[in-house]
Every structure is written in structure tokens, then in C-alpha cells.
Amino acid sequence: MDTAGGQQQHPISLYLKIWALLFVLSALSYGVDYFHLQGLWRWGLILVFMMLKAGLIVAVFMHLAWERLALIYAILLPPLALLVLVGLMASEAGYVHLTRLLFFR
Amino acid sequence: MASPGLRGLVADWSSDRQAFHVAWGKAMMWIFLLSDTFIFGSFLTGYMTVRMSTTVAWPNPSEVFALHVGATAVPLLLIAIMTFVLISSSGTMAMAVNCAYRRDRVNAARLMFVTAAFGALFVGMQAFEWSKLIAEGVRPWGNPMGAAQFGSSFFMITGFHGLHVTAGVIYLIVVARRLQRGRYEGRGNYQIVEIAGLYWHFVDLVWVFIFALFYLW
Numbered sequence: 055m056d057t058a059g060g061q062q063q064h065p066i067s068l069y070l071k072i073w074a075l076l077f078v079l080s081a082l083s084y085g086v087d088y089f090h091l092q093g094l095w096r097w098g099l100i101l102v103f104m105m106l107k108a109g110l111i112v113a114v115f116m117h118l119a120w121e122r123l124a125l126i127y128a129i130l131l132p133p134l135a136l137l138v139l140v141g142l143m144a145s146e147a148g149y150v151h152l153t154r155l156l157f158f159r
Numbered sequence: 160m161a162s163p164g165l166r167g168l169v170a171d172w173s174s175d176r177q178a179f180h181v182a183w184g185k186a187m188m189w190i191f192l193l194s195d196t197f198i199f200g201s202f203l204t205g206y207m208t209v210r211m212s213t214t215v216a217w218p219n220p221s222e223v224f225a226l227h228v229g230a231t232a233v234p235l236l237l238i239a240i241m242t243f244v245l246i247s248s249s250g251t252m253a254m255a256v257n258c259a260y261r262r263d264r265v266n267a268a269r270l271m272f273v274t275a276a277f278g279a280l281f282v283g284m285q286a287f288e289w290s291k292l293i294a295e296g297v298r299p300w301g302n303p304m305g306a307a308q309f310g311s312s313f314f315m316i317t318g319f320h321g322l323h324v325t326a327g328v329i330y331l332i333v334v335a336r337r338l339q340r341g342r343y344e345g346r347g348n349y350q351i352v353e354i355a356g357l358y359w360h361f362v363d364l365v366w367v368f369i370f371a372l373f374y375l376w
Binding site: 062063064066069070072073076077080083084086087088097100101103104107108111112114115116117121122124125128129132133136139140143144146147148150151154155158 | 178179180181186189190192193196197200201204205207208209210211212213214221234235239242243246247249250252253254256257260261353356357360361363364367368370371372374375376
């Protein structure tokens with residue numbers, strides 16, 4: 055698939071299939087809101103559809119699936135640091151929320 | 160013997176070592192996109208923080224962004240259409256890259272113009288959405304629906320994304336014009352289309368996260 059010049063050449067039918075799949079996944083995630091799902095189902099499905107769509111775009115449309123591992127790791131590993139930030143800020147936000155409940159009500 | 164001083168600095172940093180076996184433009188675009196990931200990641204984390212820590216109820220996006228079709232309010236209708244428009248633009252962009260590598264520069268340029276048109280349509284709908292919310296009294300410092308942080312998160316995140324789409328539209332048009340004029344014909348190197356495509360797909364990728372975390376959550 056990956057030619058000598060580092061060019062990405064794939065059949066156009068592949069792109070059309072992914073395009074259709076992204077449409078279906080978007081419709082499904084819109085359905086989560088439209089049918090008023092709540093609680094675990096709501097955020098579970100939102101996150102699953104989000105990660106599936108993101109994965110398809112990065113892997114196929116951006117051709118990362120066919121790149122060498124050196125590039126794949128250089129791109130995919132650093133954003134994991136954001137998860138640490140999310141964890142820290144979630145605990146901080148919980149603390150701020152509790153202090154606001156105590157002092158500003 | 161390594162040369163000293165500034166000349167040595169340049170020599171050391173460019174001493175023919177290559178980690179990524181792709182064109183330098185593509186590697187640089189990926190690294191730029193990585194840095195952009197951190198910008199949007201920080202925005203979305205900030206949004207999570209203010210939404211979790213506020214004691215006032217968060218406005219329900221499903222209702223705030225509803226559109227009236229006839230008498231019934233359809234939740235998130237405009238946002239759903241914007242999502243489909245952006246995904247379609249990603250599809251046409253992927254096909255433009257495909258055409259470019261087959262040396263079909265006429266169709267590649269056409270598909271890029273279609274992509275740019277979808278992008279412009281997206282920005283137009285965003286402008287409509289912004290003016291609708293501003294007319295309803297949503298401001299960065301407060302709004303009639305609930306938590307004040309809603310406005311600042313909304314305008315910062317969607318505004319920054321909209322700027323990216325606008326820049327992408329201009330970028331695509333510039334590259335498509337050059338394709339039409341046969342600028343890349345001489346070297347026969349059409350990698351620039353894939354690099355522009357990487358940026359465009361990234362803009363779509365960011366919207367996937369904004370759609371899920373801001374509008375649906």
C-alpha cells in the first residue's frame with residue numbers, strides 16, 4: 055500500500071466506506087441525545103462513538119495506520135499526558151465544588 | 160572534529176540523522192497538529208473543570224441548541240447538520256489526496272474546492288449559531304439559562320475551532336489554485352495535498368471531540 059516515495063495510495067472505495075461509517079456513527083451519537091438516554095448509557099455511548107470516529111479519522115483519513123511505528127508513537131503517546139491533566143483537574147474541580155457548596159450557598 | 164560556535168550548533172542539529180522516514184513537510188505538519196492537540200486538550204480540560212466545579216445548574220445544550228422546525232423543537236439540529244457537513248468535507252478531502260497521488264490534478268483541485276466550500280458552509284452555520292445565542296443573551300460572563308461559565312467555554316472552544324476551519328479554508332483554496340496552475344507538475348510531487356489534508360482532517364477530528372464533550376454531554 056505504501057509506495058517507495060512515501061506516498062499513500064489506497065482504493066477510493068475504502069474512503070467511501072469510512073465516510074459512510076462516520077455518517078452512521080454520527081447519526082448514532084446524535085441519537086443518544088435525540089432519544090434522551092441518561093446516566094451511564096449516555097456518557098458511555100457518547101465516549102464509545104467519539105473514540106470510534108476519532109480512530110477512523112486518524113487511522114484511515116490521516117493514513118496513520120500505514121505509517122511507520124516511529125511516527126505513530128511520536129504522535130499518539132504525548133497526548134496521553136493530557137489524561138494526567140484531566141485527572142488532576144477533575145480532583146481539583148471536585149474540591150472547588152465542595153468548598154463552594156460549603157461557603158457560597 | 161565537530162565545528163565550534165553557531166556553525167557547530169547548526170551542524171549538530173542538522174547532521175543528516177532522520178527519525179521519521181516521511182517528507183519533512185509531513186513530519187512538521189504532524190508535529191504542529193500534536194501541539195494543536197494540546198491547545199484543544201487544554202481548552203476542553205478547562206471546560207470540564209468549570210463545569211464540574213460550578214454550583215449553578217449547567218444550561219442543557221440539547222435545549223439551548225434546539226431549532227424550531229414548524230412548531231416542534233428539534234434538539235441540536237443545527238449542530239448535527241454541521242457535523243455531517245464537516246464529515247463530508249473530510250470525505251472529499253480524502254478523495255482529493257487520492258486523486259493528487261494519481262496525478263489527476265484537475266479533479267484533485269475540484270475536490271479541494273468542494274472541501275473548502277463545505278468548510279465555508281460550516282463557518283457560516285457557526286456564525287448563525289453564534290448570533291442566535293448572542294441574541295438570546297449568552298455572553299462570556301453570563302447567560303439567562305444557567306451557569307455563567309457556559310458562555311466563556313462555548314465562545315472560546317467553538318471560536319478557536321471556527322478560526323481553525325477558516326484558516327483551513329484559505330489554506331485549501333491556496334493549494335487548490337496552485338494545483339490548477341500546475342505548480343507541482345514540474346517535480347511531480349503532490350505530497351502537499353496530503354499535508355493540507357492532514358490539517359483538514361485534524362479540524363474534523365477536533366470537532367468530533369467538541370461535539371461529544373460540549374454539545375452531547
